Amino acid sequence: xxxxxxxxxxxxxxxxxxxxxxxxxxxxxxxxxxxxxxxxxxxxxxxxxxxxxxxxxxxxxxxxxxxxxxxxxxxxxxxxxxxxxxxxxxxxxxxxxxxxxxxxxxxxxxxxxxxxxxxxxxxxxxxxxxxxxxxxxxxxxxxxxxxxxxxxxxxxxxxxxxxxxxxxxxxxxxxxxxxxxxxxxxxxxxxxxxxxxxxxxxxxxxxxxxxxxxxxxxxxxxxxxxxxxxxxxxxxxxxxxxxxxxxxxxxxxxxxxxxxxxxxxxxxxxxxxxxxxxxxxxxxxxxxxxxxxxxxxxxxxxxxxxxxxxxxxxxxxxxxxxxxxxxxxxxxxxxxxxxxxxxxxxxxxxxxxxxxxxxxxxxxxxxxxxxxxxxxxxxxxxxxxxxxxxxxxxxxxxxxxxxxxxxxxxxxx
Amino acid sequence: xxxxxxxxxxxxxxxxxxxxxxxxxxxxxxxxxxxxxxxxxxxxxxxxxxxxxxxxxxxxxxxxxxxxxxxxxxxxxxxxxxxxxxxxxxxxxxxxxxxxxxxxxxxxxxxxxxxxxxxxxxxxxxxxxxxxxxxxxxxxxxxxxxxxxxxxxxxxxxxxxxxxxxxxxxxxxxxxxxxxxxxxx
Numbered sequence: 001x002x003x004x005x006x007x008x009x010x011x012x013x014x015x016x017x018x019x020x021x022x023x024x025x026x027x028x029x030x031x032x033x034x035x036x037x038x039x040x041x042x043x044x045x046x047x048x049x050x051x052x053x054x055x056x057x058x059x060x061x062x063x064x065x066x067x068x069x070x071x072x073x074x075x076x077x078x079x080x081x082x083x084x085x086x087x088x089x090x091x092x093x094x095x096x097x098x099x100x101x102x103x104x105x106x107x108x109x110x111x112x113x114x115x116x117x118x119x120x121x122x123x124x125x126x127x128x129x130x131x132x133x134x135x136x137x138x139x140x141x142x143x144x145x146x147x148x149x150x151x152x153x154x155x156x157x158x159x160x161x162x163x164x165x166x167x168x169x170x171x172x173x174x175x176x177x178x179x180x181x182x183x184x185x186x187x188x189x190x191x192x193x194x195x196x197x198x199x200x201x202x203x204x205x206x207x208x209x210x211x212x213x214x215x216x217x218x219x220x221x222x223x224x225x226x227x228x229x230x231x232x233x234x235x236x237x238x239x240x241x242x243x244x245x246x247x248x249x250x251x252x253x254x255x256x257x258x259x260x261x262x263x264x265x266x267x268x269x270x271x272x273x274x275x276x277x278x279x280x281x282x283x284x285x286x287x288x289x290x291x292x293x294x295x296x297x298x299x300x301x302x303x304x305x306x307x308x309x310x311x312x313x314x315x316x317x318x319x320x321x322x323x324x325x326x327x328x329x330x331x332x333x334x335x336x337x338x339x340x341x342x343x344x345x346x347x348x349x350x351x352x353x354x355x356x357x358x359x360x361x362x363x364x365x366x367x368x369x370x371x372x373x374x375x376x377x378x379x380x381x382x383x384x385x386x387x388x389x390x391x392x393x394x395x396x397x398x399x400x401x402x403x404x405x406x407x408x409x410x411x412x413x
Numbered sequence: 414x415x416x417x418x419x420x421x422x423x424x425x426x427x428x429x430x431x432x433x434x435x436x437x438x439x440x441x442x443x444x445x446x447x448x449x450x451x452x453x454x455x456x457x458x459x460x461x462x463x464x465x466x467x468x469x470x471x472x473x474x475x476x477x478x479x480x481x482x483x484x485x486x487x488x489x490x491x492x493x494x495x496x497x498x499x500x501x502x503x504x505x506x507x508x509x510x511x512x513x514x515x516x517x518x519x520x521x522x523x524x525x526x527x528x529x530x531x532x533x534x535x536x537x538x539x540x541x542x543x544x545x546x547x548x549x550x551x552x553x554x555x556x557x558x559x560x561x562x563x564x565x566x567x568x569x570x571x572x573x574x575x576x577x578x579x580x581x582x583x584x585x586x587x588x589x590x591x592x593x594x595x596x597x598x
Contacts, residue, residue: 062568069553070577070584105437234514237467237542250466250514345473346437347510347521360471360508364478375469383545412568 027055030394034063038143038398041408043382045397052393057386061379064412072372076338077103077179080372085173087374088410090135091128091353093164095410096177097121099372101258102348102359103179106341112308117181118259119301123194124176125259125350126290126297127164130201131157132353132405133241133283133290140280140402141212144221149208156204159197163190179339180314181307191298198291205287212280219277226388226400228274237380240355241282242404246274252351263300264293279403313339338367347375354378354405378410416440418462418520426452431525441521449524450534456511456520457539464520467540468510470547472526472554476504476580504528507556509536509543526556535561553578 032038032045042063048056068087072080084099085092100121104110138153161171166187168176176183187193212218228238233246243250251268253261269285271278307314315334320327341363349358355377362371381404389397419433419440429448434441444452456464503525512519524533535558537543547558548567555576558564566573570590575582 060567062566062570065568067577067584074584108437232541234465235467235540235542237469237540237546239466248514255517344436345439345441347439356468358469360469360510362473370478371471371473373469373471379545379549380469380542383542 025050032397038401040139040402040406041411043401043406043408043411045385047394047397049394052395054389054392054394054397057389059382059386061382061406061408061411064408066409066413068413069371069373072369074368076335076367077341077369078334078338080369081175081177082173084374085175086409087376087413088132088352088354088357088378088407089172090407091125091132092172092174093121093124093128093176094132094350094352094357095374096174097125097259098348098350098352098357099359099374100177100179101350102346102361103339103341103369105346105348106344106361106363107179107313107339108342109180109308109310109313112310113181114305114308115260115302116304117306117308119297120182120186120306121177122259122261122264123294123297123301124164124167124174124182126293127160127194129351129353130287130290131160132407133287136353136402136405137208137280137283140276140399141208141218143398143402144218146212146215146218149211152204152208156201159200163193163197166190166193178307178314180310181305183307185306194294194298198294201291202288205284209284221396222277222280222399222403223275224273225276225392225396226274226403228384228388230274233274233384236384238355238384240352240377240381241279241286242274242381242384243355244269245271245278245282247272252349252356256349258350260297264296266290266293276399276403340365340367341369349375352377352410354381354407354410357410374410374413376410376413378404378406379413382406382411418456418518421459421462422452422455425455439521440519441523443523443525446524446526446533449522450536450539452522453509453511453536453539461516463513463515464511466512466514467536467542467546468512468519470507470509470536470543470550472550472556472578473506473508474504474554474578474580475502475506505531505554505556507533507550531555532557532559534559537561552576555579 027048027050030047030049032047034042034044044060046058047054068083071083081096084095087095134153134157138150142150164174165171168174228246230246230248233243234248247270249268249270254268266289269282271282311330316327316330321331343363343365345362347358347360349356357377358375360373361369364370385401385404388400419442422442423430423433426448429445431443431445456462505526505528507524507526509522533556535547537547545567547561548564550556551558551564552566552568553576572590573588
């Protein structure tokens with residue numbers, strides 16, 4: 001044996017080779033580029049890897065930056081709603097509602113929004129939250145190889161999109177909320193459709209949970225991957241399901257209730273270790289809680305107006321616009337000048353699908369904001385990715401990144 | 414509860430807190446730049462304050478802001494925000510918002526900055542969240558952060574010239590990334 005070793009390896013002493021020899025390695029820089037099936041949206045991660053293990057990483061967002069703030073400075077307050085749709089494009093209603101609440105806070109009309117409009121806003125927000133979580137969990141499961149839950153969840157999501165398409169006219173970019181209320185009333189069969197949908201959706205959830213919760217492969221890939229401590233999560237500004245998975249009981253709907261959330265009964269799921277499996281469980285439970293809230297809201301929603309009856313804030317009804325000159329002038333001024341908001345600065349925040357979604361609006365007295373900054377939870381949560389993946393394998397990046405739920409539009413604005 | 418934080422700040426830091434206000438239910442303290450890190454450390458570490466969750470940081474560019482006052486006959490509430498004179502105020506203001514998960518209060522801190530001296534001490538050591546947030550402000554407004562571990566652009570590409578969210582950067586300008594001549598650098 002020693003002779004063979006000598007022959008093969010030349011003049012090396014055979015005895016040296018009885019110990020394990022460390023082969024020289026070098027770190028390799030690999031690009032997990034902006035177009036990558038597992039990079040939701042477009043994010044580039046420049047990885048420095050030692051074999052399969054990540055040593056260092058540089059997460060580079062910004063490939064989907066569309067200048068939301070710059071465009072908002074040149075648009076009237078109502079024209080900004082389509083821009084907000086495209087921020088977190090999986091749960092656009094929540095963005096609409098958050099932005100509307102910020103402007104209403106500046107106007108001072110936040111408590112005068114009609115009750116029916118508030119209930120409708122809560123209903124569509126919770127539907128959007130369900131679609132957000134369905135997409136996140138479904139896509140993450142697919143990236144781990146479980147294609148079936150992805151399709152089941154997308155089927156459920158499609159039913160919700162159809163319902164919202166009947167309501168607002170679009171599947172994804174609704175622009176349904178207005179300053180002071182919402183644009184149209186609920187469709188006549190909305191209650192029955194949604195109740196039926198929720199029943200069918202619960203069956204879908206049962207099926208997918210049966211497929212994933214005790215699945216050996218799923219659990220091995222998700223449990224213990226990317227744990228995060230509560231203090232670190234708070235110091236990194238993390239909010240939403242990722243923070244709740246770390247064990248911190250912080251939900252804006254409970255701690256700073258807005259709209260009619262203080263009248264609804266719901267629980268806030270909280271995890272323990274903050275790893276990917278906890279985040280998954282928190283999201284699944286939040287879907288169930290959202291469905292519970294939807295049932296209560298459908299039961300309690302009153303009849304009434306759906307937009308504030310204030311000529312400075314709302315467009316006049318169409319019948320009057322076509323028949324009276326005052327309404328026509330009011331309509332004209334609203335469209336051309338925008339809603340004149342008193343000068344000031346205000347920050348208003350809602351519980352988005354990924355965490356605290358806030359809008360900081362600075363107004364100057366005209367119909368266009370001076371500044372409209374969006375505090376996007378995805379951007380702040382994505383900052384933790386670099387720290388979470390270091391030390392893990394490349395294949396662990398997939399569940400970690402998936403469970404952060406970085407939505408490109410929200411991260412890059 | 415509302416003014417407790419602001420009162421504690423003015424009691425402790427005196428005239429480094431240039432003004433405070435509570436419009437729209439948000440508590441705002443305007444802090445002088447040289448005391449920013451001290452104020453932030455106090456807000457984070459003092460047990461009665463305990464601002465452990467950083468919310469966001471951004472910058473406001475007041476160039477050319479002429480405040481129109483809404484006519485007093487308007488039915489909408491007009492808060493007591495004085496119209497600022499256009500000339501002598503500083504052009505930029507950094508805005509930080511912090512939140513306490515312990516006491517459930519929040520505060521907004523504004524730091525006025527002059528455009529010839531656009532430097533602020535970085536808060537990224539106190540709260541790691543400000544790492545990317547300050548990079549975003551640097552990218553969009555050109556504010557330099559002293560002590561930031563990794564100050565480079567985050568949204569725009571490296572070769573971009575200018576700072577897009579400033580008011581003197583026109584919205585219509587296009588800067589396509591064009592291949593340049595290979596040089597020996």
